[in-house]
Amino acid sequence: MRLSRAFLPTLKETPAEAQIASHRLMLRAGMVRQTSAGIYAWLPLGWRVLQKVEQIVREEQDAAGAQEILMPTIQTADLWRQSGRYDAYGPEMLRLKDRHEREMLFGPTNEEMVTDIFRTYAKSYRDLPRNLYHIQWKFRDEVRPRFGVMRGREFLMKDAYSFDLDYAGAQKSYRQMFVAYLRTFARMGLKAIPMQADTGPIGGNLSHEFLILAETGESQVYLHKDLLEFDVLSQPVDYDGDLSPIVDFWTSRYAATDEKHDEAAWAQVPAEAQVSARGIEIGHIFYFGTKYSAPMGLQVSGPDGKMVTPEMGSYGIGVSRLVGAIIEANHDENGIRWPEAVAPFKLAVLNLKKGDAGTDALAEKLYATFDPDAVYDDRDERAGVKFADADLMGYPWQAIIGPRGAAAGKVELKHRATGERVELSLEDAIARIRGA
Template sequence: MRLSKYLLPVLREDSGDAQIVSHRLMLRAGLVRQAAAGIYSWLPLGYRVLAKIERIVREEQDRAGAIQILMPTIQPSDLWRESGRYDAYGPEMLRITDRHDRELLYGPTCEELVTSLVRGSINSYRDLPLNLYHIQWKFRDEIRPRFGVMRGREFLMKDAYSFDIDQEAARRSYNRMYVAYLRTFARMGLRAIPAQADPGPIGGDMSHEFVILASSGESDVFYHRHWEEGVADAIPDFSDDDTIDRFVSEQTHYYAATDEMRDDTREAELGDDLRTARGIEVGHIFYFGDKYSGSMGLKAQGSDGGVFVPQMGSYGIGVSRLVGAVIEACHDENGIVWPEAIAPFRVGIITVRAGHPECDAAAETLYARLGEAGVDVLYDDRDERGGAKFATMDLIGLPWQVIIGPKGIEKGVVELKNRATGEREELPVDDVIARFTK
């Protein structure tokens, strides 16, 4: 993509309304613009990041055996009355009435809707296990929607729902999602800590909140130093459930808890192994048994001819929230520092002197050949001074910058800069192309 043809409305100054780093940088780097309080339009650069995060989430859900569907954003209130949550959920749920005076709501989550769907679709234990997920916009009417996409009113969420014949099978489904979440965040270049958490209004007796560490995090996390080590290297695939169960059992042995679930006794036992940090929730998984299937009359015929109530779990990842959370964890004084897997573009090309024939020719060669090889490239071909181009490229945080200047071209080299480390090296154009296409 040529920057001269792209919509990238960067700002020189921070917005006075932005209170946290991710909100300030998302506005300055032209990722989003506010449409209304807590509701955002995603501009091209931000949407590319959102799409890459969504793709990774989808791929790991598919690998875990979950099946993608799409449920509506608007739900009938009668389903929530069946479960008893309609009045209990609180003012965060946006309640609306259509022209026929039917009560509807803009879904904040989908336990009731998916339970109703499965209730009309299965009859027997042979239809289970079943795990359905979708990636859909949700709405929660926050009283003071601040902090950009970290706590907006409208947000993109992946939510999955498992249905199993008994508690043992349901916990096995839970473990598969536990592993899927660790794999998902590791692929994004993030270290996620699964901390024991309060299930809140979702309910249930087992819940883990997946937290990434950031100095500007919203809550305190207490954890064993084990989580600072290479846990991602040991995450299993989904070929064997027994291996998954052993892995989860081993990991949950290591203490990690959010503030409301602290265990002073265990923390005292950890001694020097105890760590405390600020963290940001990016995912949450719940096992809640028959809380919804029981109250909503979901039943199936068992192998013995009797009737049983399926056991359920639900599993959420804040896809749009992750964009802000990653920025909170991955930035410096100059702007965003994207992990390579979710960066909007992998490589940015800068010509120091616009209009210099040899520099322009080298940039065009790089741009064409990298693009032909399937590498995501942003070429800053604007008629701007070099300093402005450097500032823009650092602000938007692409992992690699190729800097082309007259002195380097005279020597037959260009400069390759690593955005995360600041390290630079000089390479011939062909070697740069080989670096990103091998």
């Protein structure tokens, strides 16, 4: 993307309404624009990150055996009356009427709809287990939306729903999602900790939240510091095998959110290992048995011919919220520092002397090598503006090219995360960026 032709605007002023770093930086870097309270348009820079985050979520869901569908945003009230949640759900549910005065709603979650879909087709035990997920925009009419995309009203969520014949099967599905979540967040460079959690309005009796630690987090959390050292990605995962060892390992140390905090158990954690901090919730998994399948009449015939009511779980990831969470965990006073896996572009080529033939040629060559995963700052702007914008937007690599270096065939390569700068030949610079 050539910046002279791109729609990658930045704001010079820090917006007054933004209280936390991620919100401030997303507005300043032109990632999003608020179109009304808690509702955002994603501009090209933000949209690219959102897509990358979404794709990682998708790949790990697929790897764990979940199957993608897409449910609509608008649902009928009737469906929610079957589960009893229509009246129970508060003013956060956006209710509306269509032109025929039918009661509808903008879905805040999809337990009812997916149960309705599944009961239409699943007839026998052979149709189980199944795990269906979708990545779709949801609406929750927060009374006071804040923190940008971290607590917006219209937000992108991945929600998966598992259907099993019995408790043992449901536990297996739960563990598959537990492990998929660990891997999903690790791939984004996040240290997410599973914690015992409340089941809230979804219901059920087993639940974990996945949180990252951040000063601006809305939850108070308590955990054993060992959990911050555990590594997720070093072990290959066979999702059909027994995942208990991985789950047991990650639940072998104390970790709980405020609501589930147990002072007696906490006292057993050595004082030097106690970490009490703020956390941001980025995922939440629930086992809730037959809470929806029973009232909605989902039944399949079992191997012995008797009818069985499947056991269910649901598994959410806040996809748009993750973009904010990643920034909270990866920024400095100059801007964002994207982990490579979710960076909007891997490289920014900064041309410091447009019109100088050697500079232009070297810059174009490097840009062409990484396009479309690079931006080329070919604008008529001062070097200082280009440096500041590249730092703000947080591309993992900056290649700074001016006449002096170009004459010597040299590129100055800056690594955003470490601040390290080196002068390299074009070939070495390409190799360094590729190898990173």
